[in-house]
Structures are given as structure tokens and as C-alpha cells.
Amino acid sequence: MRLRLFLGMALMGLALSSCSKYDYEEVKGDLTQTRIYTLKNGLKVYLSVNKEEPRIQTYIAVRTGSKNDPAETTGLAHYLEHLMFKGTSQFGTTDAAKEAPLLDEIEQRYEKYRKMTDPEERRQAYHEIDSVSQLAAKYNIPNEYDKLMATIGSEGSNAYTSEDVTCYVENIPSNEIDNWAKIQADRFMNMTIRGFHTELEAVYEEYNIYLTDDTDKLFSAMQKALYPTHPYGTQTTIGTQEHLKNPSITNIKNYFKKWYVPNNVAICMAGDFDPDEVIATIDKYFGQWQPGEDVKQPEFPVQQQLTHHVDTTVVGQEAETLWMGYAFDKASSLQIDTLQVVERMLSNGTAGLIDLDINQKMLMLGAGTGVQSGMDYTTLILAGTPMEGQSLEEVRTLLLAEIEKLKKGEFSDDLLPSVVNNMKLQYYNALESNQARANMYVQSFIHGTEWKQEVESLERVEGMTKAQIVAFANEHFKDNYVAVFKKQGVDPNQKKIEKPAITPIPTNRDYVSQFVKDIQAAKVTPIAPRFVDFKKDLTFGQTEKNLPYIYVNNNENGRFQMSFYYPFGSEADVRYGYAGDYLDYLGTDSLTAQEVKQQFYKLACNYNIQEGDRSITVSLNGLSENMTEALALLEHLMKNAKVDNEAYAQFVAMEAKSRMDNKLDQRTNFNFLTRYAQYGAYNPSRHDMSIAELQQTNPQELLDLLKNLSTFEHTLLYYGPMSEKELAEAVTSAHQTPETLKTAPEGHHYVLQATPESTVTLAPYDAKNIYMMMYHNENRGWKAEEAPVTALFNEYFGGGMNTIVFQELREARGLAYSASAYYVEPSYEEMPEYFYTYIITQNDKMMDCVNQFHAILNEMPQSESAFNIAKESLTKKLASQRTTKFGLINAWLVAQRRGIDYDINQRIYEALPNLTMADVLRFANEQVANKAYNYIILGDEAELDMASLEKLGSIKRLTTEEIFGY
Known part of the structure; x- marks a missing residue:
């Protein structure tokens, strides 16, 4: 996973401090004020306080990943990650x-x-x-870990495995630190492997998803060619099919014993807490964890630097693309500072060499860069997708030409300082996020990078010169790359894993271990909820020209976010979206297209024109010190954009190629299919301009739409450090509007279709798995007073891992990697509610999934203990969540669309104490049980049980062309 988070402003180095019995390290000038503790057993603890909301982001990072898998059982680290959710000798069992x-x-x-x-x-x-x-x-008591997390109000329970790390993720209320630590310590010291064969099926399903993921094929081929004698290249995180079929519990236990020890683990936390209390709590529960004797990372042969480029090819159904990769030092090397700057100079999404020379000029469908940092090596990846008729070899030539410009210093003198300026902006953004802070600690620990080095990275970057960048490029960019040509076709290596005969295990959902009971009985100081009060939290006003605005002050840092919000969208006119996209390639009467991009990037500001179904937003965000200048630039661009007919022709050609590529992607096919099934032929995906219509459109008409957009009624939305007066003056000066604004045009609304009888909507896609949704809609209007029971039903039945759906479909039967169900409340007051189930599964498991969904829908399993956990979980989540910053404005917009003027979460929270299992059961019986469903399926009909599908309802077969509309 790519990380673009930097810390800076350091004045001095690492220092030892202590205001309690626990010593810690800190770096002077570190704006995150991170404390780094090391317990006696070697456990590292990174702590950073952020009081914005009463929640804490936690990561427990183990310095081991698929790189450490035994060669005879690849995929082991990832499978162990799954098993870590199965409990211990204290919970997960009776x-x-x-x-x-x-x-x-x-x-x-x-x-x-x-x-x-x-x-x-x-x-x-x-x-x-x-x-x-x-x-x-x-x-066995399946999902007891998830019950524990729900009990303490945790959110985002998850984990991930990559080459170097296995990391466990929770976001907890700030009053549950003791319970969280108690649970995690038991989990990491006393893990028990149970439910093995059904969980193995879930991993099989994850593997099947990877079979159709061409990005995974590209990455694996790239690593194999760059690192041929290193595990980065010789084995994958998911593992081989043969090894997944032949797992070893013994090897997993040995792996756990070696690597899951405190001197190989870091606890990383950011949020609202007292660090002195937290470290004492962690020591209380984790201090008895015995260190490992040998946690030294394995050594592998040094990879020889390529002396000539290597070409390799992979095949898959998705669109053709090219990746080029260069190998660099390990992530803890100071070389990485320069590499990260170089990567942004090549492509930063706005004004890099690739952005201006390729994307701006539309020389290919799209191109960009990425850095994959590793404990042993780091990879710089350049990627490009061709236009229609363009070869992958031509894509490579274009990308190499940009490398040559970097080597020759053929780039603006403003580019390097602009990159630094934007890194500062990213730093501001990172400071606001607990997740970003904690993630920095994970990367630092796993890569073995000293925190002082991380903190001082921006300071080092600020001192770089153009000459240094050119020298670096010439030293490292030679004929030493790997090129992976992703061809479009049928992958001959794609073989699915056959469905084994598995007897469903009991869910035992009424059983509760004593450990869970103790956690439930633990007394914690309640968190007082704080809901949005629109009258107090938002300021409503008007500028001198009577433009209404909604204002929220940012008194934390120097960034701003603003939007001009127009209450009409694609339902009224689909052309605005294309106008905004086309504008991206244009200059004005006084600025070239490249100069426009360069100026925005230099100001560390970004603009975006987004058209939704019923709204258009023209947004600007970045460093507040540059807002006035950036707003003037945006207004100048929208009012004075100059038609470029050649660019328009290429723009339409790109749109045509993009549409062709969409038809090759499995998930995109399913998204278009579901919208067709839910809305009919007139839906948000198909309602569009045809390529012929785009070709026949005068591009000046599109620009006139943007030029005159400000003549329609709209509202200014602002979060930033400016005062109301400063904001009003800046906007009045730059944003010209007539004295009387025109009424927004009426739109033809997309209408969700009812399901009076059961039907099957089927569209083709050749894969070893299917995507399936069961959709029900009886045109039931939304009632705010029913929002509490709806929320509780979702929490209990299908919204997460501690739910009936997950337990029955995955835990008990191993039918899918993920499964869910949700009762959806409408975005707009007049729209109906609807319900859906969702699953990705093997073709031969389709009817097993359908039948099991029906079983739990028609007679929802009842468990008073599971219900109480769901209720407690929802209560704690609502009490500890905080709506802040621009989110306050978004909350108001959502409420307005629903026809209310209050925070619906407050109504839900206040109603929860009086809701019972009977209320949720009544809701389920009335809204989802024994209902007609539209079974929406994307798959290969030749591999599906069509006879059983015909029994469900009449089958409507749609072609790929029908669901896409082209």
C-alpha cells in the first residue's frame, strides 16, 4: 500500500523524556508530539494525542509478512491473519x-x-x-472477537498482510482502552486455531477474486522480474493455489511462535487519551508477554541491478496497460527522500512532467507513477494505458521520454519548490487524521526507519536542488527497468479451486464465553454524545451580492475547503460533467493549459468540478494563504477558457476508449448491471451522451455552460481560517454573479423500480466467480421515526462481521470472502427505501448462497445476546462519533435533502434504549421476509445452475451492450 505522508518542521533530534515511570523517546519540533516507548519485553508503543473526537485509531503491527512465508506453504502469513480473529483459549469457545x-x-x-x-x-x-x-x-463460538469489538464500540475491525507486515486495525472509543488492551493482549499471546476449514474456504474465495484482478497480475510479474531471488519476486501474499489446497496448521503455529512476539511488534495509537495512562495500561496487559529468542529478519541474496531492461507479459480480461518498474534501496534509506520527490516531479496529478506532457496533451488514455516501499527494496512504478490503436510499445516510448527530460533537467524551475509546497499541504492533512498518524508509525516500525528521520524528511526535502534531482535521475534511470505488458485476452493460467464438501458448522450465537461477559460487565466512564446542532455549529449568511453562504471556521491550521453548490445535476443536463472534464485540458486567452496547471500546483491548491445526479459542485481547496489567488485563477479559467478543437477531438476519443475499457472490467460491469436492474434503462449510468452526440457537440457550448454557471442560484460552502468578512470580500471580488440569480433547471429524476414479483436479471462475464445482489423495493417512503429500528436492524443483521449474514454465509459455510445485507434509506425525501443482499462467490456456490439468504431473511435468527451486543455497539459508536470541519456542512446538506433540519443520529441514539429484539424482528418480518426479489447476477451462464434460477422467477438476460448503453 502506498503511503504519501510526511512529517517536518523538526528542529533537533531524538531525546529521552519521562514524566512517569516509563521513559519515552520524542523528537523536538515534531508537530504530532509522538512518544515512543519500549517495554522491557521489547514491545514498541507509538502514541500521539489528538483531542478532536473521543476515539482512538489503533494498529498492532507485526514485523512479518509474506516475505517470511516458508517456501513450501506460501500464503501462510495472510492465512494466519484470518485465524487471528478466531479467538483464544478464553474466548471463541465454550x-x-x-x-x-x-x-x-x-x-x-x-x-x-x-x-x-x-x-x-x-x-x-x-x-x-x-x-x-x-x-x-x-x-466453537464463531465471531466472538467481533462481538468483543462490537461490545466496546469499535469500528473498522480489520487486518491486512503485505510482503513485510501483518497489521491489525481497530478504531475504538477513548473510554475503552482498558478493555481493548485486555482483549488484544489475550489475542496475541493465546491465539487458538479453530474453524480452520470454513475459514480456508473464505481464503479460497479471496483467491478467486484475485484471479480476475489484472492489477495483481501486473504487480506480481513486476516483482518477479525485479527481485528474482528474493521473496518479493518468488512468492505472493495470497499464496499459490497448490499451497492453499494443502495447508499446514503446524507450520502456521510455528510461524506464530517465531514472529508474533513483543520484540517484533509495535502498538501504534493516535487519538484522545492520556499517554501516561495508556502506556501503563498496555504494560499491565502486554508486559507479561515473553519476547522471542530470534526475530532477526531472514537474509536473501542481494538482487543484482539490471544492466538492460526486461520485458514480460501477462494476460487478462481487463484493458491493456503497461507498467514499468525501477528498483531502489530499502525504505529506511535516505535515498527514498529523493525518490519520493522525483516521483512527484514525474506525476503529481496536476503539474508533473507526465501530467503536463502526456495527460494534459491526451497522448494516452492515462499515465501516472507510484512508489511501493519495502523493508528490503523500494519500487518506482510508471504506468500507462493506451488510446485506441496505440501500442503498449508506444506507451513505453512516451514514458521513457519523460524520464529523459528529468535526466536532462528539462523541467520548470518552479516544479521542485511546488512539490515541496504541496508536501506541506499533505502534511497538514495528515495531522488531522488519527489513521494517517498511526499509519506513519506502522511504516516507520516495519521499515526500520528512525522516527527522527521521518520527522526531518520535509526539512531535508526543502534543501534539495534541481542539480541534485538531475544527478539522481542520471544515476538511477538507465536501461535497468522491467516492463510488464498487460495484454487483453483469456488467461490460460486461470484455474478455479473446486468447491470442497463442507458441512456447515453451528453458529452457536446464543453462547457467550465468560471472557465476553467480563468485558460486557466492565465499568467505563460513559462518553457524552455530541450531535450536530445546525443553528450553533454552522453560520449562515450572505455576501454583499446576496450570495448565501454556510461557514465553518478552521482554527487548527492553514488549510481551506470551499465549494459553490448548485442544486441541479445530470438529471437536468448531463453536459456539465463533460464540460468540467474538458476544461481540464484548456488554457485561456492569457494562459496556456500547462501554465494553468503549473499555477494551481505552485499555489498548493486544487479545483474540481463534479456533477452528481442532483447537484453540481465547483470546489477549491489547499493552503489558505493562497486561496484568494487560486479563486481568481479558477474564475479566470471558467470565464475565459479557450476552445481547442484538436484537444476536444482527442478528449472524445479518450472517452470512447474509456468506455470500451469499462466493458472489460468485472466490477464495473456489475455496477452498471445493478443500476440497470434497480432503475431500468433510464439510470445514472446509462443516462449519458453518446459518442456520436459528443462528436457533434460544439465544444464552445460546453464552455458556455461553465461560463454562465454562476448565473444560477447557488450557495457558497466554506471551511477555513478566514473570517466571514474576509471570505465574503474575497468571493465578492473574484466570483461575479448577476443581481438576480436564475432558478435551477428541473431534472428528470432517476426512479428506483419496485419488485412486485421475483425476477432474475442476468448479464454475462467470463470469470470463476459471480457477483450477486438480491434487491427488494416496494416503494416504501422514508419515515424519520423509523430510522432507529432501521439502524439497529442493519447493525444486527448484515452491516458488518458481527452480524447474522456474515456468520451464516462466511463463518458457518465458507460461501464467500465477504457477504453483507443492508436496508437503505433514501438520499432524497421523495425517494423510496430499499433492501439488498450482496455477495461474491464461486459459480457453483450460487444457489447455496441464494438458499441461505432466504433462510435467514424469511426467518431471521434471533439471539438476545447478539442483539444486545449490536445495540450496545451502535450506542457507543453514536456517542463517540463527532461531525467536524466540512463534514458539518455535508451533514446539513444531507438533512436538507431528506426534508429535516436536525441530526438524525441524535434521534437514533435517544430511541435506542427502548428498542427490543421484538422491534427488530417485526421490522425484518415486515420489510425483508418472504418478499419478491430481483436476483441480479453477473456471471458466465454456461457455469451457472440455470434450472434453479428459472425456479426463482422469470429470467431477463441483458447483454453487455444493453447494461452499458453502448
């Missing part, structure tokens, strides 16, 4: 002592199974594993 011998037997059976080769012998052995698993499952 009787650990009785369960243990059965789990041991399962482990031994898997060791024998993985060595078998005879298909019939393997089938019989797996049947026996399944049988023993049924016995062990009697003691």
Missing part, C-alpha cells in the same frame, strides 16, 4: 479443554492430507476432517 484434543486431531489430519496425491484418498480424508471439525465446532 470449553477450551474439551475442544483442544479435537483441534489437535484436526491439525494432524491436515498434515497427512497435504501429503496425499490420490484424489479419492484426499476426498475421503477431507470428509473425515469435516467430520472431526463438526465435533470441535460444538464448542
Whole structure:
């Protein structure tokens, strides 16, 4: 995962401080005021206080990933990540002592199974594993970890694995630190492997998703060619198909024992807390964790630098593209400072060499750069997608030409200081995010980068010169790259994993371990909720020219965000979106297109023109010190943009190629299919200008739309450090409006279709899995008074991992990697509510999923204990959430669209204490049980059980051309 977060403004180096019995390290001048503790057992703890909301972002990072997988069982680190959610000897089981011998037997059976080769012998052995698993499952309490997290009001429970790290993620209320630490310490010290074969099926499904992910193929091929004798190149995080079929619990245990030890782990936290209290709590629970004897990272042969470029090819259904990769030092090297600057100079989305010379001139469909930082090596990736008729070799030539310009110093003298200026803006943004802060600590720890080095990175960057950049480019960019040509076609290596015979395990949702009961009974100081009061939290006013505005003051830093909000969108006129996109390639009567981009980037400000269904927003954000100048530049561009007919022709050609590419992407196909099924032929995806209409349009008409946009009624939305008076003066001076604004044009609304009878809507896509949604709509209007029970139903039934849907579809049966269901409340007052289920699964599991969804929809499983956890979870989330900054303005817009003038979350919170299981059951019986559904399926009909689908309802087959409208 790419990280673009920098810290700066450091004055001096690392210092030792202590105001309690725990010593910590800090870096003077560090605006995050990070404290770094090291416990006696070697556990690192990074703490940063941010009081904006009473929540804490937590990451527990283990310095091991797929790089450390045994060669004979690749995918192990990732699979262990999944198993870490299965509980310990204290939770996730009703009787650990009785369960243990059965789990041991399962482990031994898997060791024998993985060595078998005879298909019939393997089938019989797996049947026996399944049988023993049924016995062990009697003691299993699936999802108890998720119940624990729900109990304490955690959000975003998740984890991820990459080459170098396995990281566990939670966002908790600030009053639940003790409970969180108690749970996590037990989890990391006493992990128990249970529910193994059903979780293995979930990993199979994740693997199947990767089979159609061409980006994953590109990355794997790139790494293999750059690092041929290093695990970065020799094995993947997901693992091989053969190894997934033949897992080893014994190897997983050995891996856990070696790497999951305190001297190889960091706890990273940012949010509202007292650091002295937090470190004492962490020591209380984690201090007894015994360190490992050997956590030294494995050493591998040094990768020889390429002396000539290497070409390789991958094949997949998605559009053709090219990746080029250069290898660099490890992420902790100071070389990475320069590399990150160089990467932005090549492409920053606005004024880099690639942005101006390729994207601005539309020489290909799109191009950009990315940096993949690693503990051992770092990769710079350049990517480009061709235009129609353009070869991948031509794409490579264009990208190499930009590298040559960098090497020759053929770039503006303003580019380097502009990059630094924008890095400062990114720094401001990072300071506002607990997640960004904590993520910095993860990267620092995993890569072995001293925090002082991280803090001082911006200071070092500020001292760089053009000559240094040119020298760096000439030293490192030679004929030493790997080019991966992604061709469009059928991948001959794509083989699905067959569905094994699995008996569903019991969900045991009424069982609760004593550990969970203790957490539920723990007394914590309640967090007082703080909901939005629009009259107090927002300031409403008008400029001298009677332009209404909504104002929120930023007294934290020097960034601003503003928008001109117009209450009409694509339902009224789809051309505004194209006008905004076309504007991106134009100059004015006094500025070239490149100069416009360069000036915005130099000011560290960005603009965006976005057309939604019922709104148009013209937005500007960046450094407040430059807002007035940036606003004047934006107004100048919109009023004086100059038609470029050649650019328009190329713009339309790009749109045509983009549409062709969309038809090759699985997820995009499903998105278009669902909108067709939900809205009919007139829907937000298909309502568009045809390529012929675009070709016949005079581009001046598009520019006139933008030039005259400010003549329509609109509202100024602002969050920033300017006073109201300063804002009004700046906007009045730059933003010209007539004395009387025109009424917004009426639009033809998209209408959600009802489902009076069950039907099947099917569209083709050749893949080893299907995307499926069950959609129900009886045109039921939204009632604010029912919002509480709707929210609680979603929390209990299908909105997360601690829900009926996840337990039944994934945990008990292993039918999918992810599964969900949601009762959707409308965005606008007159729109209806609707309900849907969603799943990605193997083709041969389709009817298993349908039948199981029906089983839990028609007779929703009831568990008073699970209901209480869902209710407690929702209560704590609402109490600890805070709406701030521009989010206050967005909350007002949402409320207005729904016809209310208050924060609906307050109504939900206040109603929750009186809601019962009977209320949720009534809601389920009335709204989702025994209803007609439209079964929306994207898949290969030849591999689907069509006879069973025909029994569900009449089948409507749509072609790819029909769902896209072209």
C-alpha cells in the first residue's frame, strides 16, 4: 500500500523524556508530539494525542509478512491473519479443554492430507476432517472477537498482510482502552486455531477474486522480474493455489511462535487519551508477554541491478496497460527522500512532467507513477494505458521520454519548490487524521526507519536542488527497468479451486464465553454524545451580492475547503460533467493549459468540478494563504477558457476508449448491471451522451455552460481560517454573479423500480466467480421515526462481521470472502427505501448462497445476546462519533435533502434504549421476509445452475451492450 505522508518542521533530534515511570523517546519540533516507548519485553508503543473526537485509531503491527512465508506453504502469513480473529483459549469457545484434543486431531489430519496425491484418498480424508471439525465446532463460538469489538464500540475491525507486515486495525472509543488492551493482549499471546476449514474456504474465495484482478497480475510479474531471488519476486501474499489446497496448521503455529512476539511488534495509537495512562495500561496487559529468542529478519541474496531492461507479459480480461518498474534501496534509506520527490516531479496529478506532457496533451488514455516501499527494496512504478490503436510499445516510448527530460533537467524551475509546497499541504492533512498518524508509525516500525528521520524528511526535502534531482535521475534511470505488458485476452493460467464438501458448522450465537461477559460487565466512564446542532455549529449568511453562504471556521491550521453548490445535476443536463472534464485540458486567452496547471500546483491548491445526479459542485481547496489567488485563477479559467478543437477531438476519443475499457472490467460491469436492474434503462449510468452526440457537440457550448454557471442560484460552502468578512470580500471580488440569480433547471429524476414479483436479471462475464445482489423495493417512503429500528436492524443483521449474514454465509459455510445485507434509506425525501443482499462467490456456490439468504431473511435468527451486543455497539459508536470541519456542512446538506433540519443520529441514539429484539424482528418480518426479489447476477451462464434460477422467477438476460448503453 502506498503511503504519501510526511512529517517536518523538526528542529533537533531524538531525546529521552519521562514524566512517569516509563521513559519515552520524542523528537523536538515534531508537530504530532509522538512518544515512543519500549517495554522491557521489547514491545514498541507509538502514541500521539489528538483531542478532536473521543476515539482512538489503533494498529498492532507485526514485523512479518509474506516475505517470511516458508517456501513450501506460501500464503501462510495472510492465512494466519484470518485465524487471528478466531479467538483464544478464553474466548471463541465454550470449553477450551474439551475442544483442544479435537483441534489437535484436526491439525494432524491436515498434515497427512497435504501429503496425499490420490484424489479419492484426499476426498475421503477431507470428509473425515469435516467430520472431526463438526465435533470441535460444538464448542466453537464463531465471531466472538467481533462481538468483543462490537461490545466496546469499535469500528473498522480489520487486518491486512503485505510482503513485510501483518497489521491489525481497530478504531475504538477513548473510554475503552482498558478493555481493548485486555482483549488484544489475550489475542496475541493465546491465539487458538479453530474453524480452520470454513475459514480456508473464505481464503479460497479471496483467491478467486484475485484471479480476475489484472492489477495483481501486473504487480506480481513486476516483482518477479525485479527481485528474482528474493521473496518479493518468488512468492505472493495470497499464496499459490497448490499451497492453499494443502495447508499446514503446524507450520502456521510455528510461524506464530517465531514472529508474533513483543520484540517484533509495535502498538501504534493516535487519538484522545492520556499517554501516561495508556502506556501503563498496555504494560499491565502486554508486559507479561515473553519476547522471542530470534526475530532477526531472514537474509536473501542481494538482487543484482539490471544492466538492460526486461520485458514480460501477462494476460487478462481487463484493458491493456503497461507498467514499468525501477528498483531502489530499502525504505529506511535516505535515498527514498529523493525518490519520493522525483516521483512527484514525474506525476503529481496536476503539474508533473507526465501530467503536463502526456495527460494534459491526451497522448494516452492515462499515465501516472507510484512508489511501493519495502523493508528490503523500494519500487518506482510508471504506468500507462493506451488510446485506441496505440501500442503498449508506444506507451513505453512516451514514458521513457519523460524520464529523459528529468535526466536532462528539462523541467520548470518552479516544479521542485511546488512539490515541496504541496508536501506541506499533505502534511497538514495528515495531522488531522488519527489513521494517517498511526499509519506513519506502522511504516516507520516495519521499515526500520528512525522516527527522527521521518520527522526531518520535509526539512531535508526543502534543501534539495534541481542539480541534485538531475544527478539522481542520471544515476538511477538507465536501461535497468522491467516492463510488464498487460495484454487483453483469456488467461490460460486461470484455474478455479473446486468447491470442497463442507458441512456447515453451528453458529452457536446464543453462547457467550465468560471472557465476553467480563468485558460486557466492565465499568467505563460513559462518553457524552455530541450531535450536530445546525443553528450553533454552522453560520449562515450572505455576501454583499446576496450570495448565501454556510461557514465553518478552521482554527487548527492553514488549510481551506470551499465549494459553490448548485442544486441541479445530470438529471437536468448531463453536459456539465463533460464540460468540467474538458476544461481540464484548456488554457485561456492569457494562459496556456500547462501554465494553468503549473499555477494551481505552485499555489498548493486544487479545483474540481463534479456533477452528481442532483447537484453540481465547483470546489477549491489547499493552503489558505493562497486561496484568494487560486479563486481568481479558477474564475479566470471558467470565464475565459479557450476552445481547442484538436484537444476536444482527442478528449472524445479518450472517452470512447474509456468506455470500451469499462466493458472489460468485472466490477464495473456489475455496477452498471445493478443500476440497470434497480432503475431500468433510464439510470445514472446509462443516462449519458453518446459518442456520436459528443462528436457533434460544439465544444464552445460546453464552455458556455461553465461560463454562465454562476448565473444560477447557488450557495457558497466554506471551511477555513478566514473570517466571514474576509471570505465574503474575497468571493465578492473574484466570483461575479448577476443581481438576480436564475432558478435551477428541473431534472428528470432517476426512479428506483419496485419488485412486485421475483425476477432474475442476468448479464454475462467470463470469470470463476459471480457477483450477486438480491434487491427488494416496494416503494416504501422514508419515515424519520423509523430510522432507529432501521439502524439497529442493519447493525444486527448484515452491516458488518458481527452480524447474522456474515456468520451464516462466511463463518458457518465458507460461501464467500465477504457477504453483507443492508436496508437503505433514501438520499432524497421523495425517494423510496430499499433492501439488498450482496455477495461474491464461486459459480457453483450460487444457489447455496441464494438458499441461505432466504433462510435467514424469511426467518431471521434471533439471539438476545447478539442483539444486545449490536445495540450496545451502535450506542457507543453514536456517542463517540463527532461531525467536524466540512463534514458539518455535508451533514446539513444531507438533512436538507431528506426534508429535516436536525441530526438524525441524535434521534437514533435517544430511541435506542427502548428498542427490543421484538422491534427488530417485526421490522425484518415486515420489510425483508418472504418478499419478491430481483436476483441480479453477473456471471458466465454456461457455469451457472440455470434450472434453479428459472425456479426463482422469470429470467431477463441483458447483454453487455444493453447494461452499458453502448
